[in-house]
Amino acid sequence: MVPPSTGRISLIDSASLTQTEAARLDFLQGLRLRNYEKHVALLVERHGDSNAAGARGKNHQISDSISKDALYKFACGIQRHTQIMGWNETRTIVEQRSDQFEEILTNQPAHEDARLKLNDSIELPEYYTIHDSQGRDDIHLVPGGYWGDALVGPVYELGGALYRTNWRGGYSDSPPGSLIAFAQGAPEPEYQRVLDLGCSFGALTMAYRSVYPDAEEVIGIDLSEAALRWAHHLARGRDSNVIFEQRNALSTGYEDEHFDLVTGFLLLHEIPNDQLTTLLTEIYRILRPGGHVRFLDVPPYAALPPERAYLQSFDAWGNGEAYWDDFLSTDLKAFITDVGFSDVVDGPLEYEEPAFKGSAALMRTAEFRPENRWVTSATKLAK
């Protein structure tokens, strides 16, 4: 039985913004889009021609020449300032309407709704909170990261749309096409038990439910209570029969061999490399023999032309991505193989979404590039 719909999905109606609020978001969006389409495109043109055809991975000479280009410095500065200002503006807009969210974010009777299971005693791992303890930039430059702000859900709803340079489009009432394509790409036509790790606001969890409507259970887990509350709110609005639970992906607490499919979207680059083996071992434990693991994330540097690999690295220091550089430099397939998985493969996601300009901020060059969404999958062999 799916809980009754709240009848509301997007609580921030773009038409309800004041002229001043809307004009500020328009400006930031316009400047960012121009940065991608003009500045970054010109950087690729300037520094990409000297590559040998088919070259992949970082190249010191090209990285050095881009880093000294004044246009690159301004492109980075514009990206970073507009990112910070965008979150500030969206946070202010949301806060001024926070009475709309009080019930959802604080008073929701989680104990009466089996589809949202919070854990008051969960311990947040050090890597997850390191931004505060070491004074690093918060992840994506969002004050409080994913866990320190009760309003993170609606802030990401509006700020995320701004990030994608479509703030007036608001929140879609259906999962993004790329996530549907990813969910449809799993090897088996049906799965009974699906687990989405680090689900944040539940976009992939709900995509899996729409692709596997007859699955026995589709569960999303995350460390952040605020993110899970928002995910639950969205799922109710869509009548999506999914469960959200507050658990740690590194130590889920589920029984051995419980799931047919374990997945994660933009999860791995948020985890330090020294925790990858722990994560993959846990996934191996909870997967049934013959089950599959599938990740959708950003591409490794080794898959990109040298100039794009360098541009991709911006997020490591310019967007609060503490583990980005290590993850994009690593051989993920080797990690997965070492844990015991078989049939480990990776490659660009096969999908069509021309309006999508790429996941990494400075990778956006006003053209559709499938490799911006990168799939890595493997199988736990049957006994």
Add this chain to the structure above:
Amino acid sequence: MTDSGDLIPPYSPFADPVSDKLLGMMIALAMEVWVLRDRIQLMEPVLEEKLSIPDLTSSIEKSTHDSKSQKVREESLNNFLTRICSNLDEQ
């Protein structure tokens, strides 16, 4: 609790952090200018229609501010400058 002296300094693409601050101020300033341009472009046709004032734009060009509104203007200007200079308050 990490000693504040050990905190990681904020990222800047420029060798001189002053350049980064100036860029931030310029973007904030440009944003506020755009807000005003957008507002004026919305206002003029509305006022022309509602108040039946022909050639409103040229009429405004010839107008001056009421001295009674000076305090409001000062407060507004102060808020304007605070917004433009807000990145100077950050680390």
